Structures are given as C-alpha cells and as structure tokens.
Amino acid sequence: EIVMTQSPATLSVSPGERATLSCRASQSVSSNLAWYQQKPGQAPRLLIYGASTRATGIPARFSGSGSGTEFTLTISSLQSEDFAVYYCQQYNNWRTWTFGQGTKVEIK
Amino acid sequence: QVQLVQSGAEVKKPGASVKVSCKVSGYTLTELSMHWVRQAPGKGLEWMGGFDPEDGETIYAQKFQGRVTMTEDTSTDTAYMELSSLRSEDTAVYYCATLSLIAVAGPSWGQGTLVTVSS
Numbered sequence: 001e002i003v004m005t006q007s008p009a010t011l012s013v014s015p016g017e018r019a020t021l022s023c024r025a026s027q028s029v030s031s032n033l034a035w036y037q038q039k040p041g042q043a044p045r046l047l048i049y050g051a052s053t054r055a056t057g058i059p060a061r062f063s064g065s066g067s068g069t070e071f072t073l074t075i076s077s078l079q080s081e082d083f084a085v086y087y088c089q090q091y092n093n094w095r096t097w098t099f100g101q102g103t104k105v106e107i108k
Numbered sequence: 109q110v111q112l113v114q115s116g117a118e119v120k121k122p123g124a125s126v127k128v129s130c131k132v133s134g135y136t137l138t139e140l141s142m143h144w145v146r147q148a149p150g151k152g153l154e155w156m157g158g159f160d161p162e163d164g165e166t167i168y169a170q171k172f173q174g175r176v177t178m179t180e181d182t183s184t185d186t187a188y189m190e191l192s193s194l195r196s197e198d199t200a201v202y203y204c205a206t207l208s209l210i211a212v213a214g215p216s217w218g219q220g221t222l223v224t225v226s227s
Contacts, residue, residue, distance in 0.1 A: 049214025
C-alpha cells in the first residue's frame with residue numbers, strides 16, 4: 001500500500017501570507033495526485049488534480065507542483081476563507097486510493 | 109461534468125446493515141470508476157474500495173472485506189455501497205467519488221451520507 005505523509009500537521013499563517021504544504025508518497029505515484037480543501041461539515045473540495053492542474057473554479061492563488069514522490073500545494077496569499085484542512089490523495093493505482101492525514105491551516 | 113447525488117442520512121442499530129446510493133449524472137456509470145470513501149467524526153479520509161477498470165472487478169480495502177459490497181445499476185446510473193454488521197465505529201460520513209475513464213479530470217465527489225450507528 002502506498003502511504004501518503006503530509007507535513008506539517010498544523011500550519012499557522014497570517015492572512016495575506018504564503019502557505020506551503022507538503023505531501024510525500026512512499027513510492028512513485030507519477031502525477032496522479034490530488035489536493036482537497038475541507039471545511040467543517042462539508043465534503044472535500046477538489047483544488048488540484050494531476051499534481052498541478054487547478055480544478056474548475058479554483059482561484060489562481062492555489063498551485064500544485066511535484067511528481068513521483070514529492071508534492072507541494074502553495075497558497076500564494078491566504079484569504080480568510082482558506083483556513084481549513086487540506087488533504088492530498090494518490091490515485092495512481094485503480095486498485096487502491098490513499099490519502100494523507102491532513103494539514104490544518106489555521107490563523108496565526 | 110459529472111454530478112453525484114447521494115441518499116439521505118441513516119440511523120442504524122449495531123449489527124444491522126446500511127445501503128447508501130449514489131446517483132450519477134453528466135456521465136454514465138460505464139464511463140466512470142466508482143469508489144467509496146468514509147470519514148469518521150474528527151478523522152481523516154479512508155478509502156473503502158472501488159472499481160478497477162483494468163481488471164473489471166471491484167476491489168475492497170482489506171479492512172472492509174467480508175462486510176462491504178459495492179454494486180452498480182447501469183440502467184439507472186446509480187451505484188450502491190452496502191456495509192453489514194455495523195458497529196459504533198462505523199459511524200461516519202460516507203462519500204462516493206469517481207474518476208472519469210474517458211477524460212483527464214480529477215476525482216468528483218458526492219455530498220456525503222451520514223450513517224450513525226447507535227443502540
């Protein structure tokens with residue numbers, strides 16, 4: 001099973017600052033990596049797929065990079081609505097999906 | 109664009125079974141690989157199983173094998189996930205999620221179905 005490890009667990013950031021979230025896979029997942037944002041009581045919202053493609057309607061301040069085993073989600077200038085939990089997910093293998101444990105982005 | 113609409117919340121007693129539905133629109137089920145994910149209160153996302161189009165079979169996470177059954181009705185483009193022998197630890201929001209087999213796109217998710225297991 002591919003294990004996805006996110007860091008840090010919690011990120012304290014001031015509004016307007018940049019946030020950088022990391023996700024590492026235990027083996028290569030090529031570019032089959034998605035990032036989600038989740039707020040309390042809501043379903044995960046797809047932000048990025050294919051490691052770097054923004055989903056429909058996602059603001060340009062969200063960007064994804066990486067391939068293989070190392071991935072990054074960058075939020076260039078945090079807005080108040082961006083404080084949430086973020087998950088990475090690999091879907092390289094049809095036979096199993098795995099998720100990171102999440103990074104909580106909180107207001108500093 | 110695919111849209112997924114799930115059935116409503118359920119309350120079940122320990123030992124019972126629950127069947128959650130996921131209605132697809134915008135695509136047909138045959139154009140998608142359907143998966144199910146759950147999230148216990150305050151916890152992360154947990155993959156339960158999904159359809160492997162390369163082998164044409166449904167794969168279940170080892171944790172759920174023997175208790176979960178995922179089926180599809182292509183005549184109505186509706187997928188189902190049934191979980192049996194429910195226990196309190198199965199209290200969670202259950203999501204259906206899909207990947208397109210015909211287009212390059214990210215996973216699409218349903219709105220979630222809360223299943224509460226309580227005596």
